Amino acid sequence: MDWLPSWCREHLGAAPAHVLFERRSLSAVVGVRLNDGREVVVKARQDEGRAAACVAAQARLAQRGFPCARPRTPVAGVGALAVHAEESRPGGGVLRGDTPEIAVRYAAVFARLMTELTGVSVPPPLPNPRWARWDHAGPGLRPSIRFLDEQDQSAVPAHVVETATRVRKRLLAANLPCVLGHADFEAQNLRWHDGGIQAVHDWDSLAWQPEAALVGAASGAFANASPPTLAPIGSSAAFLAAYQQFRGRRFTEEEREVAWAAGLWPALHNARWEALHGDRPVCGAAVRAQAAERLRRAGARPADLYGSCTSPG
Structure with missing residues (x-):
């Protein structure tokens, strides 16, 4: 993700200072601390034309008070990828069990x-x-x-x-x-x-x-x-x-x-x-x-x- 520093500067107004975590499966998810102290999560996935609608719906739910991360940017294209950033919501645990x-x-x-x-x-x-x-x-x-x-x-x-x-x-x-x-x-x-x-x-x-x-x-x-x-x-x-x-x-x-x-x-x-x-x-x-x-x-x-x-x- 060599495009990440310049993307953060352009869309978030600050460069990454530290990578908090990184996960890859069908998409790439990276938690970063910016050099102005903010912590955000950047998500990148193949652009199938559906990402903008998903992020827009997520933003509406966050505005209504539903417990989900609030998007910090709209979706932007990086080559064949659809990329956006959202607030970091760390903590909490997984509720396990299937009863x-x-x-x-x-x-x-x-x-x-x-x-x-x-x-x-x-x-x-x-x-x-x-x-x-x-x-x-x-x-x-x-x-x-x-x-x-x-x-x-x-x-x-x-x-x-x-x-x-x-x-x-x-x-x-x-x-x-x-x-x-x-x-x-x-x-x-x-x-x-x-x-x-x-x-x-x-x-x-x-x-x-x-x-x-x-x-x-x-x-x-x-x-x-x-x-x-x-x-x-x-x-x-x-x-x-x-x-x-x-x-x-x-x-x-x-x-x-x-x-x-x-x-x-x-x-x-x-x-x-x-x-x-x-x-x-x-x-x-x-x-x-x-x-x-x-x-x-x-x-x-x-x-x-x-x-x-x-x-x-």
């Missing part, structure tokens, strides 16, 4: 998050994040991810492929409006203090999908740290029930089925990743154990027809 009681605590935060986002108007942050992109327009089962697609796909277990096929068919058959929501609602992206939520991170992962799909994905992934897995069925059920209670409305039968289908999709993405990289099949084992019951609750029959998301209104 129904823990699930209800996470559901309360997710319900608050989704309620706040209903009042935020930004262009849809499309395309959706790759691990949530069951609604892609490509020809294959999964969205194109070059570094995964180039590997030997025969390593992926047949039950993972079959389950993903049924899940995607069920999700595409839904006729539900899309809304703005967080598509990476995992324990590793939240921080808690004294029993309450201190910060929700990773706003680059906003998505434009049916509410039930976003809630369902969160119900399966809320306990994820490293390595990720799939929450127990009883805990996902507790999450979904609590979310509806906190939001003050009951899902329709279609929404309930879509939620159960969407709860499998991130775990299927991770199970494929494990298989292609020769990792221990943590998600793969959870999918194998839970798929039949989750597919039943999703109404995900092999003969489901394809459909698509519709726009609100």
Whole structure:
């Protein structure tokens, strides 16, 4: 990141004096102390055209008092990267566990998050994040991810492929409006203090999908740290029930089925990743154990027809 010093001087008015931390995965995240004493976090990721909407939504939530970092700059291009800076929100701890009681605590935060986002108007942050992109327009089962697609796909277990096929068919058959929501609602992206939520991170992962799909994905992934897995069925059920209670409305039968289908999709993405990289099949084992019951609750029959998301209104 040799562009970082000049970027900070141009967009923040000060140069980095010290690097506090650095993390790299699908994006690069660097915490820096500037030479004027301010501490900020700079985020850089491949520019897919969605970053500006994500940062704008994050800024609106921060203005409303939602516990998230306040952006300090808009998104700016650096070559093929989309870059912005936000305030540093250190401290807090990860709430670990996947029991129904823990699930209800996470559901309360997710319900608050989704309620706040209903009042935020930004262009849809499309395309959706790759691990949530069951609604892609490509020809294959999964969205194109070059570094995964180039590997030997025969390593992926047949039950993972079959389950993903049924899940995607069920999700595409839904006729539900899309809304703005967080598509990476995992324990590793939240921080808690004294029993309450201190910060929700990773706003680059906003998505434009049916509410039930976003809630369902969160119900399966809320306990994820490293390595990720799939929450127990009883805990996902507790999450979904609590979310509806906190939001003050009951899902329709279609929404309930879509939620159960969407709860499998991130775990299927991770199970494929494990298989292609020769990792221990943590998600793969959870999918194998839970798929039949989750597919039943999703109404995900092999003969489901394809459909698509519709726009609100």
